[in-house]
Amino acid sequence: MTAPIGYHAVVRVDTDEGISGWGEAPAGISWGGPHGRYCGESPKTVRHVIAGHLIEAIKGLDPRDIAVIHRTMDRTVKGNPYAKAALDMACYDIAGKAADVPVYRLLGGAFRDRIEVAHSLGIMPVEKCVDEAVMAVEEGAKTLKCKTGLDPQRDVQVVRKLRERLGSDIRIRVDGNEGYRTVWEAIDVTRRQEEYGILLCEQPLMDNRQLAQVAERIDCPVMADESAWTVHDILELHALKAAACFSCYVTKPGGLYRARQQADIAGALGMYSDIGGSIESGIGNAANLHLGAASEIAILPSVSPVSKPEGAAGPSVAGVYYLDDLITEPFRFEDGCVLVPDGPGLGIEVDTDKLKKYAAP
Template sequence: MKITTIETLQVAIPLRRLHQMAAGGADIGLGKYPIIKVKTDEGIVGLGEAPALKEWGGDYGTYFGESAKTVMLVIREHLAPVLEGQDPFRIEWIHGLMDKAIKGHPYAKAAIDMALYDIMGKALGVPAYQLLGGLYRREIPLAHSIGIMPAEKAAAEAAVAVEDGIKTIKLKIGLDPERDVATVREVRKTVGPGITITVDGNQGYPSAKAAIRVLRRMEEYNVLFVEQPVEGLSAMAKIAQAVDMSVMADESAWTSQDILRILDMRAADFVSLYPTKPGGLWKAKKVAAVCEAGGIYCNVNGSAELGIANAANLHLSASTKVVTLACVYPVTTLEGREKTKLAGRFYLDDIITEPFEYKDGALIVPDGPGLGVELDERKVDKYRIA
């Protein structure tokens, strides 16, 4: 089997509400994502998606924010020419070709990688998780993410998410310390002691000392962990040693080498694992292996993916032992076929034909071949913008 062509397009799916975080503000381009089709000479088509956000990236420009336009340009101009004619089963070889063709751009490469797993699974008649280590868990518990908003509004949304079955609430913080503490207090009061609360600063606090002051005030409300409160591993390490709650690295944790630095500096207890940050599912499994060897547990996190990349999230979560924490990605929603009142619902619709099964706060990994999803071409035409 050989790759013949790679097509790119972009869609824009309507949001349920804006999702403000410390990095980038309220409208950061969620749902305006590139979709790719990798075609083969045997008629099998692999689907990929790049949930790239230009306002979001790694520490101090180490990994810069990609955009939909950069992803499509990189794929068309740099990746497609070296991949056409290649065997899609040569996954390690293809990653080497992509890395030689252009440095960086992991979201563009991740979209290709997803499509390759989709092709391989379809060719063999097995779900992608079978190619990633096999099924470790079928149900993936989710955390419902609440953007920066007034404390009372956040508490009201958390209450509905809990009614929907969610067991973990994630609160965006990092812009206003008083609002942040008030939000944690109000949400804890609303949901009670049996629901897990986590907070995510998105590098928003200006220094380790500033973050430590805020986080110590939150500790009485039993916050499981704080995710990336500041920029840089030196500052993260100071926080990890100064507060009782655990610390998760996200923007500081993209590659296996990053995990080694985190371990060496004792900068985090947990890592947020993505299919996209390392450059695809194949490399994400390598990151997970280093985490497991170092005693670091993970969730699978992301950028409010649409259905294709959300399928990749599910297959990674389902096949990876070290993913023990509630995962932060959408409950994929099709208009008129909503699975929840609002839990996990970033969008009002999607471009796949079937939603994933949702059960008591968890998504069920699909068992269909490859990623287990199909495009609704009518929806693609409706929402296509490029």
């Protein structure tokens, strides 16, 4: 993925009763599904699709009628799930505020009030990666997610160094982001990483049939991310025995409504998930946290940011990816977990001055 993080589309939907809802689309133009199944979106395409098509289509509908809104959006525009997800978030935010309940209540209630943070370590020199991991662990992180897939030798070395430095109590996930050249390379690297103890292997290759070949030949679970956008993807992954779990988040399927459907189907098939994302601001992160609270199968440590405005209390490394945020109050971080906002709607207040400050030209 070459699109920069932090360049996102933000939407506000206003109602005739004076209630406004917020949504976010962390769209990346180079991000999509296997074999061109899902095309990349960008903040500019999201703006075009919403302003030029979707907002007019749903104007006059009740934001609480979320199934009707999704049917209308799908009949109006094919694909473009990130654009639809931004509007879906805003509608749920409005509905929650109108009913004076958190969004997770609208999704069926909370199985948990917090999500364990897996601190994400990007592609960087091994020693720098280890140093960042140590700081994250010192602040309370208990799980690390290591980006891999570009250099097999480095991918094994970084897991070994992390394990040597941090001991056996810290969980390590690896994420190849479809980077390995062949099934056999993915198998070889993962087996060598398994010698040092890894929690799971995320999306080492693009193709689902290739994932199934890897899953059959390694010991740790395979997680699907780029391969798991829709309910139909979940059914295919299960049929091929390609993944034991998947990364469930709001934007890939097109919103909270569709993500909840994904989670329910996956649960019925015996699969489980984390709560993924694309390093959203506090707006999109809040939506993902509500999804995680309401999804029974969301049991894995997740790359859920500890969103906080500049200068606010909280960790400086663990779960922190931006120097500032669009929300006015920080998310709480306790015992390695980020707490789900419990106010009405998404449970956040957006700093509109920050929106103006950070708006792209």
